[in-house]
Amino acid sequence: xxxxxxxxxxxxxxxxxxxxxxxxxxxxxxxxxxxxxxxxxxxxxxxxxxxxxxxxxxxxxxxxxxxxxxxxxxxxxxxxxxxxxxxxxxxxxxxxxxxxxxxxxxxxxxxxxxxxxxxxxxxxxxxxxxxxxxxxxxxxxxxxxxxxxxxxxx
Amino acid sequence: xxxxxxxxxxxxxxxxxxxxxxxxxxxxxxxxxxxxxxxxxxxxxxxxxxxxxxxxxxxxxxxxxxxxxxxxxxxxxxxxxxxxxxxxxxxxxxxxxxxxxxxxxxxxxxxxxxxxxxxxxxxxxxxxxxxxxxxxxxxxxxxxxxxxxxxxxxxxxxxxxxxxxxxxxxxxxxxxxxxxxxxxxxxxxxxxxxxxxxxxxxxxxxxxxxxxxxxxxxxxxxxxxxxxxxxxxxxxxxxxxxxxxxxxxxxxxxxxxxxxxxxxxxxxxxxxxxxxxxxxxxxxxxxxxxxxxxxxxxxxxxxxxxxxxxxxxxxxxxxxxxxxxxxxxxxxxxxxxxxxxxxxxxxxxxxxxxxxxxxxxxxxxxxxxxxxxxxxxxxxxxxxxxxxxxxxxxxxxxxxxxxxxxxxxxxxxxxxxxxxxxxxxxxxxxxxxxxxxxxxxxxxxxxxxxxxxxxxxxxxxxxxxxxxxxxxxxxxxxxxxxxxxxxxxxxxxxxxxxxxxxxxxxxxxxxxxxxxxxxxxxxxxxxxxxxxxxxxxxxxxxxxxxxxxxxxxxxxxxxxxxxxxxxxxxxxxxxxxxxxxxxxxxxxxxxxxxxxxxxxxxxxxxxxxxxxxxxxxxxxxxxxxxx
Numbered sequence: 001x002x003x004x005x006x007x008x009x010x011x012x013x014x015x016x017x018x019x020x021x022x023x024x025x026x027x028x029x030x031x032x033x034x035x036x037x038x039x040x041x042x043x044x045x046x047x048x049x050x051x052x053x054x055x056x057x058x059x060x061x062x063x064x065x066x067x068x069x070x071x072x073x074x075x076x077x078x079x080x081x082x083x084x085x086x087x088x089x090x091x092x093x094x095x096x097x098x099x100x101x102x103x104x105x106x107x108x109x110x111x112x113x114x115x116x117x118x119x120x121x122x123x124x125x126x127x128x129x130x131x132x133x134x135x136x137x138x139x140x141x142x143x144x145x146x147x148x149x150x151x152x153x154x
Numbered sequence: 155x156x157x158x159x160x161x162x163x164x165x166x167x168x169x170x171x172x173x174x175x176x177x178x179x180x181x182x183x184x185x186x187x188x189x190x191x192x193x194x195x196x197x198x199x200x201x202x203x204x205x206x207x208x209x210x211x212x213x214x215x216x217x218x219x220x221x222x223x224x225x226x227x228x229x230x231x232x233x234x235x236x237x238x239x240x241x242x243x244x245x246x247x248x249x250x251x252x253x254x255x256x257x258x259x260x261x262x263x264x265x266x267x268x269x270x271x272x273x274x275x276x277x278x279x280x281x282x283x284x285x286x287x288x289x290x291x292x293x294x295x296x297x298x299x300x301x302x303x304x305x306x307x308x309x310x311x312x313x314x315x316x317x318x319x320x321x322x323x324x325x326x327x328x329x330x331x332x333x334x335x336x337x338x339x340x341x342x343x344x345x346x347x348x349x350x351x352x353x354x355x356x357x358x359x360x361x362x363x364x365x366x367x368x369x370x371x372x373x374x375x376x377x378x379x380x381x382x383x384x385x386x387x388x389x390x391x392x393x394x395x396x397x398x399x400x401x402x403x404x405x406x407x408x409x410x411x412x413x414x415x416x417x418x419x420x421x422x423x424x425x426x427x428x429x430x431x432x433x434x435x436x437x438x439x440x441x442x443x444x445x446x447x448x449x450x451x452x453x454x455x456x457x458x459x460x461x462x463x464x465x466x467x468x469x470x471x472x473x474x475x476x477x478x479x480x481x482x483x484x485x486x487x488x489x490x491x492x493x494x495x496x497x498x499x500x501x502x503x504x505x506x507x508x509x510x511x512x513x514x515x516x517x518x519x520x521x522x523x524x525x526x527x528x529x530x531x532x533x534x535x536x537x538x539x540x541x542x543x544x545x546x547x548x549x550x551x552x553x554x555x556x557x558x559x560x561x562x563x564x565x566x567x568x569x570x571x572x573x574x575x576x577x578x579x580x581x582x583x584x585x586x587x588x589x590x591x592x593x594x595x596x597x598x599x600x601x602x603x604x605x606x607x608x609x610x611x612x613x614x615x616x617x618x619x620x621x622x623x624x625x626x627x628x629x630x631x632x633x634x635x636x637x638x639x640x641x642x643x644x645x646x647x648x649x650x651x652x653x654x655x656x657x658x659x660x661x662x663x664x665x666x667x668x669x670x671x672x673x674x675x676x677x678x679x680x681x682x683x684x685x686x687x688x689x690x691x692x693x694x695x696x697x698x699x700x701x702x703x704x705x706x707x708x709x710x711x712x713x714x715x716x717x718x719x720x721x722x723x724x725x726x727x728x729x730x731x732x733x734x735x736x737x738x739x740x741x742x743x744x745x746x747x748x749x750x751x752x753x754x755x756x757x758x759x760x761x762x763x764x765x766x767x768x769x770x771x772x773x774x775x776x777x778x779x780x781x
Contacts, residue, residue, distance in 0.1 A: 035387035037377065081374070098373075105377060106395035114395070118402050125369040125405075134763050135770070146370045 241627035255319035329695040351666035474564035558619030614672035
């Protein structure tokens with residue numbers, strides 16, 4: 001893992017790889033993240049930088065790898081997945097978050113997004129399935145419950 | 155484990171280290187030893203994952219094509235391992251002792267006593283080996299059809315004509331070993347498949363009950379994080395969009411169906427009945443043609459005559475050709491017919507798949523049935539004394555083994571031929587020729603269900619054939635090994651990924667269920683051959699017994715009387731009927747328990763909804779009070 005991380009840095013800074021932060025543009029060049037529609041959210045969630053530029057240090061990189069590995073337990077994965085899906089960082093998944101999530105999944109082009117009516121129907125169905133306390137949003141425990149019953153999540 | 159970042163974990167670990175000083179020596183030792191044990195276990199797990207066969211290949215396929223197609227290749231890997239283990243079992247218990255005894259190594263010898271109480275004419279068996287100078291192509295023909303020089307090798311049942319083998323002083327009961335090895339490999343396959351499908355079954359059971367969770371599943375768990383290729387990502391986006399749109403449309407369709415009038419319902423049901431009748435007619439046509447082809451092939455391959463090489467080979471392979479044609483044509487007809495039946499898309503797919511499975515597996519059954527009708531066809535009295543047609547089939551088990559061998563070889567040749575002569579030219583045509591009809595045809599998708607049915611068909615043949623031809627699993631293992639590489643190359647170079655994605659979790663369970671159906675279907679012919687049809691008196695380990703099963707009662711009679719009485723008691727009705735009733739009671743109890751749990755879950759759900767309403771009410775009251 002250290003090798004992969006140091007490859008992302010320019011040559012001069014390789015010796016101090018432990019303490020340097022890698023800017024976001026470099027991280028996005030990783031093959032695993034390149035094709036991922038959630039790449040920006042992932043960088044944002046795992047980055048601990050103070051100035052909000054979403055750069056990652058070696059520790060953040062290790063965090064990210066450990067959460068995505070096969071041996072992480074479901075609770076850890078679902079906790080981070082919830083944070084990744086929460087586009088406005090308010091701690092719950094409301095309709096706007098769900099809309100952005102579906103648009104990320106279906107692709108970025110104009111013709112690959114669902115029509116408004118379909119989006120409404122879809123979000124209605126999702127909330128019906130997972131919103132237990134019927135408050136119109138999905139909080140962390142509801143999300144974890146839904147995900148624990150989903151066989152494909154891991 | 156907890157979802158904290160590394161910095162926090164480091165802080166907690168430092169706190170724990172500081173606390174250690176206050177613990178007693180015993181607790182300290184326990185803590186350090188449990189930590190090192192965990193480390194050792196995880197290292198061992200990592201090392202053992204390197205031993206997995208084809209780990210890197212399957213991982214790269216997963217990255218490029220998604221988890222649906224990867225599940226097919228994992229299934230193939232599982233079958234390779236299963237057939238290899240079956241081969242080791244049969245080899246070490248049957249072939250190895252026979253070879254050692256026949257060649258007299260290690261001071262061994264064998265006893266081949268002629269059968270008592272049978273007519274002499276039943277025991278005459280002269281395998282028509284090749285004598286004198288023969289043309290080279292005779293060897294090729296023998297290799298492809300299992301006759302000639304292959305007939306008396308350990309490949310077929312006829313080689314094991316040993317009643318008992320002696321290794322120094324130990325007596326090895328080969329007939330009993332043969333029967334027990336057969337039961338062992340069937341039981342092993344059954345247990346292994348059930349173990350693998352248990353996880354899938356649990357998920358499916360939960361899935362079925364929570365059918366309304368399909369949308370959440372697709373949206374939250376829909377993205378395949380293993381994809382590394384931008385092209386594959388684009389395809390995944392499109393497939394997700396397609397899947398969501400299909401689901402929404404299916405829901406609209408369901409609402410439409412619920413609003414159907416009585417007249418429309420009547421029309422659709424009568425149409426469905428009519429189409430099912432057509433399906434049954436198609437199936438009967440297939441079965442009848444297989445029956446006729448088998449009868450024709452058996453009659454004409456038995457007069458050795460001066461037929462030329464190709465015609466003779468074609469006649470030998472006629473049943474296999476007819477079965478492959480039927481397996482190819484019938485699914486096309488079914489998928490055409492089902493468009494008229496107006497089912498929901500998901501149900502359409504499942505029904506077509508079930509019909510194709512039935513066609514493939516029933517074809518093998520019809521082949522075996524027609525073989526048996528030939529073998530037991532007895533007109534003369536001499537023939538009736540033997541119990542089977544001794545003139546044409548002095549060693550009928552080898553004959554059945556030969557048919558299974560031919561089926562397997564032909565299946566393998568067809569897979570090779572289709573890849574070489576259909577897929578690669580198609581890819582060349584599509585890339586170099588840009589005329590409209592060719593481009594509209596395009597590349598073929600990797601049809602997962604078709605490929606899976608193909609290998610399950612091959613595996614059913616292997617299971618049935620292993621009793622008659624103990625080295626068949628070795629051929630099956632090599633065949634699957636080569637097929638893995640052929641399919642992988644064909645996938646990477648000549649296929650476009652499927653537009654409709656298949657979920658990995660439900661596919662795994664579906665493959666294993668169909669494999670289980672194939673295994674259960676393999677029990678039937680084996681049961682009939684072992685217990686019902688008289689074993690041939692001219693060859694094989696069961697010469698001195700009426701049927702192959704008779705060796706078990708004979709052995710039981712040799713046990714001490716106490717054990718005999720116990721075994722008789724277990725097999726009698728006085729034990730079986732109460733046992734069956736107890737099992738029924740347990741099942742009824744478990745079903746009632748599951749129903750009660752479901753009701754409790756429903757009540758808890760309602761309670762949660764009420765709690766949130768209370769919460770909202772209280773929040774409103776607080777905001778009012780604050781004003």
